[in-house]
Structure formats: C-alpha cells, structure tokens
Amino acid sequence: MGNLVNLTTLRMSGNKFSGTIPDDITGLKKLQRLWLNNNRLSGILPITLGNLTLLNELYLYNNKLQGTIPSSIENCQNLLLLDLSQNNLTGIIPKQLFAVSMLSIGLGLAQNFFLGSLPSEVGNLVHLYELDLSKNKLSGKIPSSLASCTSLEYLYLEGNLFQGEIPTSLSSSRGIQVMDLSRNNFSSQIPNFLEKLSLKNLNLSFNDFQGEVPTKGVFANASAISLIGNSRLCGGISELNLPRCLVKEEKKIKWPFSVKVVISMACVILVITIVSFFLFYWRKNKRNDxxxxxxxxxxxxxxxxxxxxxxxxxxxxxxxxxxxxxxxxxxxxxxxxxxxxxxxxxxxxxxxxxxxxxxxxxxxxxxxxxxxxxxxxxxxxxxxxxxxxxxxxxxxMPNGSLENWLHMDLETNIMQVEIRNLNILQRTNIAIDVACALDYLHHHCPMLVVHCDKKPRNILFDCDMIAHVGDFGLAKFLLRLTDLKESSSIGIRGTIGYTPPEYGLGSEVSTKGDVYSYGILLLEMITGKRPTDSVFEGGLNLHNYASMAVPDGVMEVVDPKLLNNVDEVLGSHNGCLANKIKECLISMVKVGVACSMELAQERWDISKAISELHLVRDIILGARI
Structure with missing residues (x-):
C-alpha cells in the first residue's frame, strides 16, 4: 500500500476489513480523501496520522478503533471533514484537534468514550458546519467560546454529562438550526435568547431545566421541541401540556403616605424582632450542642x-x-x-x-x-x-448485595430476598455498573476518591437490579501528597483477597488498587469462586487460576450456574450462538485478568475495562435479537 505514492483517493468503506490501520498509509503524502468507515478495524489511530498534510476528508466511523486521537492531527491543516464516530476511542479530546481551523464540513466524534471537558479551543473552528459529540462521557460546562463557531448550523451534544447553564454567548449564534442537548445535567431556566435563533429543532429533554418555558420562535411549534424529563418546567404553549406557572399578579394599589410609613415601621420592628430571636436561639444552641x-x-x-x-x-x-x-x-x-x-x-x-x-x-x-x-x-x-x-x-436497596446473589444460601439470607441465578447479561450489566462508579470516583467527581474496599458485599441492588457501590468507610481522598503518606501507615487496607499485593508491602493507596479489586470481583462473578476459596493454596490464586484458563480452558472455570441459564437469555436458538457466549466469557475473563495484574503499572485503566465490557454486552444483546 505504501508504494502508491501518487494516490489521492482511497475508498475501502463498507467491507469487513479487520486488524489495524497500516502505518504505510500515512506515507501517502498526496492523499486527499481516505474512507475506511463501516469496517471492523481495531487498534489505535496511527501516531503519524499528521503526515497526511494534504488530507481533506477522513472517514473512520463505525469501526472498533481504540486509544486516543494522536496530537499529530494538528498537522492536517487542509482537513475539511473528520468523522471518528461509533468507535471505542477514549481519553480527552486533544486541543491540537481544534488547531485544524479548516474543519468546515463536519467534526464527528459521537458514540465513543471521550472524557473530560470540551476544550475552549473549539472556538477556533469558525467555519464548522456540524459538530457531533453525542453519546460520550464529556462533562463540565459548554465553553462560551463555542459561539465563535459562527458557521455552525448543527450541534449535537446529547448523552453526555454536561452541566450548568446554556451559555449566553450562544445568543450570537444566529445560524444554528438544530440543537440537541438532551440527556445531560443542564439546569437553571431555559434562556429566552433561544427564541431569537433560527432553530428548526430543539431537544432539551432529560435535564434539570426549571421555570417558565418561552413561547416564541422555535418554542411556538410543539413538534419542533422536546422538553420531556424536566419535571420543574411550567408555562409554554398549551400544546406542551405543562402546568401553569404560579405567578401571582397583584393589582397596584395606591396607599396613602401615612399608611406607607406605618407599614414600613412595622416591617422594621418585625425584622429586628426576628433577628434578635435568631441570635438568642443560635447562641443557646452553640453552647449546648x-x-x-x-x-x-x-x-x-x-x-x-x-x-x-x-x-x-x-x-x-x-x-x-x-x-x-x-x-x-x-x-x-x-x-x-x-x-x-x-x-x-x-x-x-x-x-x-x-x-x-x-x-x-x-x-x-x-x-x-x-x-x-x-x-x-x-x-x-x-x-x-x-x-x-x-x-x-x-x-x-431492596435486592440485597452481590454477595447474596453469588454465594448465599436461603438459610443465611438475612434480607429474605428471592435469590435466583444471575445470567450472563445480568452479570455483564453489573460489571459495567460497578466499573462506571469507579470511573466516576477516579476521574469525574469533585475530588479523586479511592474506595479501598471493593468486594461483593459492598455492591447493592435496587428494585431494577441496578448495581450501586456502597461502604466508603475506608475511602481515601487524593487531594494532596500528605494524604497519600498518611494512608500508607495504617497497614493493609481493604478485605483479604481483594486487596492489591502492593498494599501489603506498605505502598500508598491509588486508583490502581481499586482496579485490582475490581478485577478480582469480576473474576469472582464469572467463576463463582471467592478469592479466599480453599482451592487456592500454595502459589495459586484467583488471578492465576483464570489467567491459565485463557482462552481454551475458560469454559472449564466458568460458574456452572451461569452456564445453566444461558438459554434464559438467548431463548431456544441453535448451537452456533454458544460460540458467541463463549467469546463473551473469554473477553470478560481477559478484562478481569488485565485489571488484577500483580504489578500496578500493568493494570488497565477502568475506562478501558468499560469499553471492552460494552462490546461484550453488545454481542450478547445482538445474540438475543
């Protein structure tokens, strides 16, 4: 491929190509259009992608690409369109991407696993026509610099973790026709300036907007807007069927001057009385409580x-x-x-x-x-x-703990929960739920939190069998180096079998320790064996037990109860689907092994585990269909 040095267009989309993108392609210096979308390509984007300095169009969507966007992308200064949607790309969106100021037709990064905030450098894309960042894990506020994208007509941010208000700077974005901000954490009132934009479709559903809905512009057409999932909205046009806003309009009454003086004095006296009482009560409570x-x-x-x-x-x-x-x-x-x-x-x-x-x-x-x-x-x-x-x-949590569901007998079931065998889809969902909680603690919450005690007893289920992580009694907050040093003096933290080996040697707590515990937890869910099982003696442990079984011996170490109810998930289909289930189980064991490596630096980041488990769940759901 690298010998085609005069090639300007390469279109191989809509096939079943697998494997990685050959590095030789980045040596085709005259390449202007590269279409590899709708294949099964995996691996990372070539680090030398920036060598394609004449590239105008790059279509890589709907593959299985992983890793991050290489910073060399900023060298592709002639790029007009970039579509990396529907892959497994992770990490933050690099600022170097927004240095490609020629991007004008579109930038598509949807349905990946990008984290962090949207860089303010997005405002450099002043000629951009369409921006699609939907269905990622982006957080923070929409940068006000987005208003600098004066050519923007289509904006898709749905399915992320964005929060705060819609920035007022967007009031100058008169060209926007479609805006989808649904399924985020936006709050406050819906700004009135949206009435004045050229919007033909606006989706604000499933956020936390509140207050009165505007009635002009796009808000005058009920079929052009979606506001469901915002329980604190009121007003708007009648077709929206929202409750009326509780605004009391009082008639203006002209009071005589003497009456105004009396009322004013009464209000002053009342305020003084209330403040005095509050101070007396506060001092009394301060002494006694x-x-x-x-x-x-x-x-x-x-x-x-x-x-x-x-x-x-x-x-x-x-x-x-x-x-x-x-x-x-x-x-x-x-x-x-x-x-x-x-x-x-x-x-x-x-x-x-x-x-x-x-x-x-x-x-x-x-x-x-x-x-x-x-x-x-x-x-x-x-x-x-x-x-x-x-x-x-x-x-x-009415459905008890994962400990109940994996191991507990009916006689010792304190919560008297109806215990049934967890099928492969349920176990995959639980694994994803727990991993998402860890990802939040490690990467997205106000302070970095290390749980330190991840085990089945601390995984609880609500009425819909959604997993919730609890028991933060040993949690550590890694805000300062002193926190780390203090925590290293208390010996082994956590529960035997789930505690990473480095903690026993006096090492400091870290997110890698939580990942180890998660790996052991995942292997326990697949094998049905506790890490303290009597079978593990000498040099054998749950990690080694599972690692030696990959890939050919995995079915021999899988929890028999899990295999018994495969038909419950898939229905009575032919045996070829059993191969897909085997593939899923092998993948899940690999994730557990990769997360529970003995050396901390060799363990996966939890976001990578989430990406792999989502692929497993997609295979299972596809098999059901």
Missing amino acids: NSSKSSLKQSFLRVSYQMLLKATDGFSLANLIGVGSFGSVYKGILGDDRSIVAIKVLNIQRQGASRSFVSECEALKNIRHRNLVKIITCCSSMDFHGNDFRALVYEF
Whole structure:
C-alpha cells in the first residue's frame, strides 16, 4: 500500500476489513480523501496520522478503533471533514484537534468514550458546519467560546454529562438550526435568547431545566421541541401540556403616605424582632450542642438517636439486614412519609470506626452517581446511656448485595430476598455498573476518591437490579501528597483477597488498587469462586487460576450456574450462538485478568475495562435479537 505514492483517493468503506490501520498509509503524502468507515478495524489511530498534510476528508466511523486521537492531527491543516464516530476511542479530546481551523464540513466524534471537558479551543473552528459529540462521557460546562463557531448550523451534544447553564454567548449564534442537548445535567431556566435563533429543532429533554418555558420562535411549534424529563418546567404553549406557572399578579394599589410609613415601621420592628430571636436561639444552641456537629451540609435531613431507634423498632434483630466491618445495618421506616431506609450503626468500640464514619461522610456528601449508594443523612449523638452514637442513613436497596446473589444460601439470607441465578447479561450489566462508579470516583467527581474496599458485599441492588457501590468507610481522598503518606501507615487496607499485593508491602493507596479489586470481583462473578476459596493454596490464586484458563480452558472455570441459564437469555436458538457466549466469557475473563495484574503499572485503566465490557454486552444483546 505504501508504494502508491501518487494516490489521492482511497475508498475501502463498507467491507469487513479487520486488524489495524497500516502505518504505510500515512506515507501517502498526496492523499486527499481516505474512507475506511463501516469496517471492523481495531487498534489505535496511527501516531503519524499528521503526515497526511494534504488530507481533506477522513472517514473512520463505525469501526472498533481504540486509544486516543494522536496530537499529530494538528498537522492536517487542509482537513475539511473528520468523522471518528461509533468507535471505542477514549481519553480527552486533544486541543491540537481544534488547531485544524479548516474543519468546515463536519467534526464527528459521537458514540465513543471521550472524557473530560470540551476544550475552549473549539472556538477556533469558525467555519464548522456540524459538530457531533453525542453519546460520550464529556462533562463540565459548554465553553462560551463555542459561539465563535459562527458557521455552525448543527450541534449535537446529547448523552453526555454536561452541566450548568446554556451559555449566553450562544445568543450570537444566529445560524444554528438544530440543537440537541438532551440527556445531560443542564439546569437553571431555559434562556429566552433561544427564541431569537433560527432553530428548526430543539431537544432539551432529560435535564434539570426549571421555570417558565418561552413561547416564541422555535418554542411556538410543539413538534419542533422536546422538553420531556424536566419535571420543574411550567408555562409554554398549551400544546406542551405543562402546568401553569404560579405567578401571582397583584393589582397596584395606591396607599396613602401615612399608611406607607406605618407599614414600613412595622416591617422594621418585625425584622429586628426576628433577628434578635435568631441570635438568642443560635447562641443557646452553640453552647449546648457542640458535641453533635455534623460534617454534612444542613440541607440534609436532621435525625436524632431517638428517631432512628423508633425507625428500627429498637434496632431489633427482625430489622437486621447486614453486619459489616465497623457495625450493623438495619432496615428502618423514617419520617412522616414513612420512607424505607437502611441505617448503618457503627460500633464505636471497634478500632477505626470513628475514622470510618468521618471518611464515609466526607466521601458521600459531595458525590452523586447513579451507581453509588445515595446517603440521606447521618447522626452523631449519644444514646440513652450517654454513650457516643454514630449512624449513617442510606437509600434502601431492596435486592440485597452481590454477595447474596453469588454465594448465599436461603438459610443465611438475612434480607429474605428471592435469590435466583444471575445470567450472563445480568452479570455483564453489573460489571459495567460497578466499573462506571469507579470511573466516576477516579476521574469525574469533585475530588479523586479511592474506595479501598471493593468486594461483593459492598455492591447493592435496587428494585431494577441496578448495581450501586456502597461502604466508603475506608475511602481515601487524593487531594494532596500528605494524604497519600498518611494512608500508607495504617497497614493493609481493604478485605483479604481483594486487596492489591502492593498494599501489603506498605505502598500508598491509588486508583490502581481499586482496579485490582475490581478485577478480582469480576473474576469472582464469572467463576463463582471467592478469592479466599480453599482451592487456592500454595502459589495459586484467583488471578492465576483464570489467567491459565485463557482462552481454551475458560469454559472449564466458568460458574456452572451461569452456564445453566444461558438459554434464559438467548431463548431456544441453535448451537452456533454458544460460540458467541463463549467469546463473551473469554473477553470478560481477559478484562478481569488485565485489571488484577500483580504489578500496578500493568493494570488497565477502568475506562478501558468499560469499553471492552460494552462490546461484550453488545454481542450478547445482538445474540438475543
């Protein structure tokens, strides 16, 4: 291929080519159009891609490409169109991409796994006609510099983690015709300037917009807009069927001057009285309640020992649903709305319990994710005997823990959950849920959090069998180097079998330690064997056991219960689909082995594991269809 030095156009799209993109292609210096889309190409983008300085069009969409966009892309200064959609590309979008100021026809990066924020350098693409970043994991706010893309007519940002307001700078983007911001975390009011744009279609669904919906421009056509999934909106045109905004219009009344003076004086006296009362009450509480300060924000529900005692019927055994490292967990009914909650009561006498309480409060007060157990409030008080009392109140998970579903007998099932065998699709979904929670803790939450205790007992299921990671009692926050040094002095952190080997040698906690625990957890889900199983003795462990089975012996180490219900997932199809299931199981074992390597630097990043597991799930779902 590299001998075709005078080639200007190469179109090989819509075939079944596999393997990597040959590096020789980047030696075709006269190449202007390269179409390799709709194939099965894998591997990374060539690092020397920037050698194609005359390239105008690059179509690589709908392949299986991995890795990041090489920074050499900035050398392709004649590029008019770039489409990398529907691949497995990861990492941040490099700023060098936006140095290609000639990009004008379109930039497509949709349906990948790009992370981080959208760089402000996107404003350099002043001639860009279409920008499609949908269905990635991009976060942060839309940069105001996007308004500099004055030729932009199509903007697709749906299915990401963008937040904040729609920037007012976009009011100057009069050429935009289609804007899709759905399935993000945008909030505040819908800005009125959107009425004045040339929009023909606007999708703001499944965000957290609130307040009154505009009625002019695109908002005057109900078929041109989508606002579903924003429960706090009101007003708008009647076809939207939104509730009326509660705005009270009062008639203007002309009050006599003397009446105005009396009312003003009464208001001043009332304010002084309220402030005085507040100061008196605050000082009294400050003197008497220093022992019950909480590290959580006051917006959280305030509960007392007596309330929790009543909610659990005196912490009765009938309400006991679990026993952990630092305490017991009870089912409770709390508040006037009689919400069902899980109450974790710490055993203060246990060494490290107080530190666990503080760690868990700090970890959970500022982080939110669909795959993390939601904390409702905490209680730091005294019981009726004058002893210190510490408790955490969580959202109740009615389907128990992964430990229950993998190992527990009916006789020892404390929560009395109807335990059934987890099929391969369920186990894949659980693996993805847990990995997404780790990815959030490591890359996207306000502070970098290392969980330190990943194990089946800490993976809980809601009513839809969505997995939630809980128990942050050993969590560490890697904000400063001093945090790392302090954590290295407390010995082995976590649970035997799931703790990475370097922790036993005194190494500092890291995200790689969590990845190791995740790898062991995934292998346990596939093999059905705990890492502490009696079969593992001498030099054999769960990692080696699974590694030696790849690829030909995987079916011999797979949990028999998992194989028994393959038909439940696929239905009564012919045997050729069994090969696809075998392929999926081999891939999942490979992911578990790659994440649980003995040397930390050899372990995968959790985002790569997510990418591989998504491919596995796609194969399973395709087999079902």
